[in-house]
Amino acid sequence: MMNSIASAPSSSQAQDAAAGILASLLERGFKRTHALVCLLREMAADPRPRTLAEWGECPSLQERNGVTLYRLMLKLEQAGVVRRVNLGERAQCFQLLPSGPAPDYLVCTSCGGLEQVETPLEVRVLEENLARKTGWKAVRHELEFFGVCPNCAENSNEAAHLAVI
Numbered sequence: 001m002m003n004s005i006a007s008a009p010s011s012s013q014a015q016d017a018a019a020g021i022l023a024s025l026l027e028r029g030f031k032r033t034h035a036l037v038c039l040l041r042e043m044a045a046d047p048r049p050r051t052l053a054e055w056g057e058c059p060s061l062q063e064r065n066g067v068t069l070y071r072l073m074l075k076l077e078q079a080g081v082v083r084r085v086n087l088g089e090r091a092q093c094f095q096l097l098p099s100g101p102a103p104d105y106l107v108c109t110s111c112g113g114l115e116q117v118e119t120p121l122e123v124r125v126l127e128e129n130l131a132r133k134t135g136w137k138a139v140r141h142e143l144e145f146f147g148v149c150p151n152c153a154e155n156s157n158e159a160a161h162l163a164v165i
């Protein structure tokens, strides 16, 4: 039931996705700026949720002012293009909103590593039931599972073993 993080889309797919999003944003009154174009391209090329600082480290965004990037990210969030993911101590991460259901994640409490997990069917059923009962529309959830990833578990086992020796 677990998937590793989906492999990165090919660069032409990512470019197409970024161009499509950009076109719809321009229609909605966004200004075409170099920062916007670069950020959309970077985010389309890498579907993982990453912190603002991590996005800022992308080669095409390195020269951007952090405040500019933050404001831009907030505008994209308000426009429904980007979603904010709370991953515990990893601070707030951002990713392009996938066209399908938003993915859920396993978060390693030791190294902050992420693994995308398939949302349990029961959760989808719960959303539908909630919507039916309350009359709310577009009911969705944010769900994170926390644990220790296999790498960290192995390392801590080794450390414990060494300590015994």
Ligand SMILES: [Zn+2]
Binding pocket: 108, 109, 110, 111, 112, 113, 148, 149, 150, 151, 152, 153
């Ligand atoms: Zn880990």
